[in-house]
Structures are given as structure tokens and as C-alpha cells.
Amino acid sequence: MKVLVAGSSGGIGAAIADKLRADGDYVLTISRFGEPSSSHLVCDLTKPESVDQVSKFLADRGPVDAVFCCTGILHGGWNMPEKSLLQLTSEWLQQNMLVNVQSHIHLAQAIAPQVKRTAPIKWVSLSAMVGSIEDNALGGWYSYRMSKAALNMFIRNLSIEWGRKAPGSVVVAQHPGTTDTGLSEPFQSGVAKGKLYSREQTASRLIVVMKKLSEKEHGKLLYWDGSVIVF
Template sequence: MNQKSAVVIGASGGIGAAVADILRSSPEYKTVIRLSRSGDSPVPLDLTAEDSIRAAAEWLTNNQIAPSLVFVATGLLHNENNGPEKSLRQLDPDWLMDNYQVNAIGPALIAKYFLPLMNRKETIRFAALSARVGSISDNRLGGWYGYRASKAALNMMIRNLSIEWSRKNDKSVIVALHPGTVDTALSQPFQNNVPAAKLFDSDRAARQLISVLGALKPADSGKIFAWDGTEIKP
């Protein structure tokens, strides 16, 4: 078997760590690189700093690592001072910018520096965590302005990337993935109304996402898929 390399961005988080662990145990991947701001990252990667992203890509190049899979397992929904907005009066420009920086701009910059490292003659997979609430057509409740809008922006970035990169590698699969509600710090404040059967632990969520991603074809590139393999309309 032609063993491959994978890179997981945000590998210190719940989903990212589980994805990296599962890939590492797979015979398909000889090398799995875990990148994050801390933890066991061989080079620190700060999603909000382009220089940091560029330096991480250079580290991969210097170590002759051409990944077949790049998985961006990052996201921002709340922090110690801010949460998802419930109404217009809660809109704050700095918090909106933070959402866009982490949820849309960061993954786009990962693609800017990491896609060129990937083999252009074989099937490659580039995935970023999105969310069903980023679907404009599915939005019936409103609220969560920054998170919804930034994930919608990510979905458009993925679509753009898929179109451009198909011209360089027609075997590329570039998608956004919705993991469902996962029992991590990101969703912890919002789990009260989630049925037990729909609250996934990190390992189960990661296995579901890897399974969905592995089954996708180049014709699926540019789309958004949920944890169960169903397509989510933009």
C-alpha cells in the first residue's frame, strides 16, 4: 500500500486530537502531523497569524512532507467574554471579526499555503469543519450572527478553492464538514436541548467525519457534508 501523509490543524482540540489519533492508527497513513498553537505540535501554528501558517508550511516543505490529507479542525463559537449573539443589539465589531478570523480567514490561509504542498497527480483531500447553521437556506431561527455568517463565508471559500484547485488537480476533494453536536468545550454551553443520541463524543465524531471524507469523490468537491454523509445546501 502506498502510505501517505496527513496534517491535522487544531490537533490539540477535541475533534482534531481524535482525528489525528484515528489517522495515526490507520495503515493508510505513514505520517500524521499534528499542528496547533500548543501541545505536541512540531512547529506552533496560530490560525490568526499568517506568518505562523506560512512558517508551518515551510516546516513541512523542509521535512519533505507532501500531505495527501489536510484536515482543519478549528472553530470559534464563544470565549470567556463573548458568546453567539441572540439579537442585533449584541452585535460587536471586534467579536464579529474574531469569528471571521478563526472560522473563515484562517482556514482560507491554511489552503493558501498548504494546498500547493499537496501532490497534484493523486487524489488529495482538504477538509475544514463547518456547521449546519452556516447554511443560508437552512436558517429558520436567526441569531448567532457572527458564527452563522463566518461559517457561511467558510463554505464559500471552500467552493472557490474547489473550483480553482480542480484546474490544477482534477482528483482533488475539497469540502466542508459538519460534525454534528460534539461533546467538546465549543458546544458545552449549548448541549441542554440536544438528545443524548445526537451528542457525539470526540472519537465517534472523528470516525464519522473520516468515513464521510474517505467516501467522497472529486465530483463532491466544493460541497458541504454532514456527519452522516448527507449534503447540506448552502
């Protein structure tokens, strides 16, 4: 299987790429870091020019069978998730939308010409349960929640378009579960015992679900085990 992993320098993305290679799959990777190679593209998917960069990178490598888009942001040295409305700023909201949504859009735009009836695709965007409107009973985390809800809507739209264009394609958003990475580190003390997963465990679970994706999951937000989360 030929699989593209975007955000491969992050904890989950790197673990997915490593596991796929160990399983014998052919892996292409994209991230902002690392050394360029025949299988790795260095680019920033938040930037519009990344669409052409990815398109050119894939041009001589043929269509991919599956994509994991693992790009995302929850906090930074300059900002943490908001606890109240008055902490919400336009700058941080825009940054969340740029990384958590626009990067996925740019990647899909680059891959879109390869998606055909003769070349259906499996697409997995890492999202989050906190992006579910129905599941939100706690509030807070305004920018992150809104950006993940927007990502989920993008995935639903993309699933409809690619489902018509290339029947057999399966496009989903997926919540990976709380994983021991830099993204979750500031919040791990509040995670219930047994609910903080290793990168390797998360990667294995996501790959198992990806390889079994079928029409019944198309356009859905999934939990790490493949069960459906309400939007």
C-alpha cells in the same frame, strides 16, 4: 495515507489525529499548543506569518494526501453567540471571521504550492450546518453563522481552483454533528437525546467520509455522514 490535522489540540482535532494514527496513517499536526516535534508544528493559523511557518514545516515532509482543518470558535469567556442584533459587535464578528475563516485560508495558502496534477489532495474544513443560509430558520448567532457561511464560500472557491489545478482533488466543508467538546458544552442541555456524539464517534465518522470522498462531493457542504447540506 499522509494526513495533516490542523487544530489538533481541540476536542475533535485531537480525536481525529488519534484515530488516524490508530488506523496506521502517517499524521502531521498543527496547533497553538504542545511541544514542537518532527510531526507537530506549534503556530497560530490566524496570523499571516503562519503561511511561511506551515510551508517550511511541510517542505521536507513531501505533499500530504489529505487535510482536516478543525480550527474554529463559537464562544469565549468574554462572549457568547448573539441572541439579537443589538448584541452583535464588530470586535466579536472580526474574531469569528479570523478564527473560523482566515485560519483556513492561511493553511490553504501554505499547502497550495504542493497541490499539483501529480499530487491531488482531499481537504476537509470543519464547518457547521448553521452556516447554511437555506437551513437558517431560527436566526441569532450572527457572528458564528456569518463566519461559517463565509467559510463555505471559501471552500466552494477553493474547490474550483484546485479542481482545475489538480484534477482528482476533493475539497469540502463538513458539519461534524454536535460533539461533546468545550465548544458545545454551554449548549448541550438543548441537544436532543442521542444527538450528542462522543469525540471518538465523530472522528471515526469524519475519517470514513474523508477516505471515501469522490468528485460528487467536491465543493459541497456535507453532513457528518457525507450527505449534502444545501448552502
